[in-house]
Amino acid sequence: MFAVTGITGQVGGVAARTLLDTGLSVRAVMRDAAKGAAWKERGCEIALADMNDAAALTAAFSGVDGIFLMIPPIFDPTPGFPEARAIIAAVTTAIGVAKPSKVVCLSTIGAQATQPNLLNQLGLLEQALNTLQSPVCFLRAAWFIENAVWDVAPARATGVVPSFLQPLDKPVPMVATADIGHLAAALLQETWTGRRIIELEGPRRITPNQIAATFAEILGRPVRMEAVPRGAWEGLFASQDMKNPTSRARMLDGFNEGWIEFENSDQSSRKGHTELKTVLKQLVARI
Ligand SMILES: NC(=O)c1ccc[n+]([C@@H]2O[C@H](COP(=O)([O-])OP(=O)(O)OC[C@H]3O[C@@H](n4cnc5c(N)ncnc54)[C@H](OP(=O)(O)O)[C@@H]3O)[C@@H](O)[C@H]2O)c1
Numbered sequence: 107m108f109a110v111t112g113i114t115g116q117v118g119g120v121a122a123r124t125l126l127d128t129g130l131s132v133r134a135v136m137r138d139a140a141k142g143a144a145w146k147e148r149g150c151e152i153a154l155a156d157m158n159d160a161a162a163l164t165a166a167f168s169g170v171d172g173i174f175l176m177i178p179p180i181f182d183p184t185p186g187f188p189e190a191r192a193i194i195a196a197v198t199t200a201i202g203v204a205k206p207s208k209v210v211c212l213s214t215i216g217a218q219a220t221q222p223n224l225l226n227q228l229g230l231l232e233q234a235l236n237t238l239q240s241p242v243c244f245l246r247a248a249w250f251i252e253n254a255v256w257d258v259a260p261a262r263a264t265g266v267v268p269s270f271l272q273p274l275d276k277p278v279p280m281v282a283t284a285d286i287g288h289l290a291a292a293l294l295q296e297t298w299t300g301r302r303i304i305e306l307e308g309p310r311r312i313t314p315n316q317i318a319a320t321f322a323e324i325l326g327r328p329v330r331m332e333a334v335p336r337g338a339w340e341g342l343f344a345s346q347d348m349k350n351p352t353s354r355a356r357m358l359d360g361f362n363e364g365w366i367e368f369e370n371s372d373q374s375s376r377k378g379h380t381e382l383k384t385v386l387k388q389l390v391a392r393i
Pocket of ligand 1: 111114115116117136137138141155156158178179180212213215228247248249250251283
């Protein structure tokens with residue numbers, strides 16, 4: 107039995123479906139009972155737990171062979187990351203008590219970066235889990251191709267998509283969430299001791315211009331990227347109701363300036379199989 111957090115989300119959903127398809131049993135960890143029926147139908151045990159609730163998480167993580175752990179994305183954190191720190195404290199307490207024989211933890215490219223930015227939240231998660239006795243594998247994923255979901259509406263409506271990734275011809279490490287979920291399920295079936303870091307990107311790096319060209323092909327209309335000037339970012343994010351836009355802006359700087367990268371070289375990162383066009387077609391069909 108494997109406990110899967112974030113099962114109603116992108117990566118956790120794929121990881122759980124892959125385990126189930128392999129004939130393995132899954133305990134679906136979720137906060138919203140209303141979302142449980144579909145997973146119950148697929149044969150999952152349901153464990154209700156908010157990621158802030160150490161006692162509920164301890165019950166959810168007890169008696170399993172392994173855990174797929176993710177923390178929810180927090181795009182607009184309060185300075186000092188108190189929201190992520192509360193979740194990290196709860197999951198660390200729960201894992202420390204439940205003592206699973208392995209944890210596969212979804213982390214990120216650039217989790218090791220010391221420059222203040224949004225991804226420090228996953229660096230804090232890694233540091234906390236490093237203090238535990240259970241073997242932990244950090245699955246550091248590249249930029250999700252699915253982040254292009256925000257590009258579908260402008261691509262369709264005007265053919266001009268604002269890009270914060272710049273310059274527009276710079277290849278960025280990206281990966282499909284399907285590839286991450288599949289690898290997470292495979293890693294849960296491996297045995298190891300201590301701490302592992304696995305870095306994952308797609309079959310090739312992707313430029314913003316390639317995203318635009320692929321949207322153009324799929325939508326049958328001209329689409330181009332337009333770089334949003336760096337000086338406008340924080341004001342723009344604030345106008346979109348972000349209270350603390352600097353963390354996100356600095357993360358984007360990190361990709362653009364190259365200090366958000368895999369800790370090991372791109373030679374040693376694992377490569378997924380899912381192509382950009384496959385993901386963009388799915389996003390266009392969905393929206
Ligand atoms: N986007 C990227 O480019 C990127 C790259 C590398 C790593 N990451 C990391 O990947 C993770 C996001 O993965 P994803 O895209 O698969 O997630 P997602 O699709 O956004 O789903 C988030 C999941 O977390 C659950 N959740 C949210 N708040 C919760 C709470 N308080 N208690 C319990 N469950 C809660 C959601 O449940 P509900 O259905 O109830 O909302 C959902 O299952 C984040 O940690 C992010 O930092 C992202």
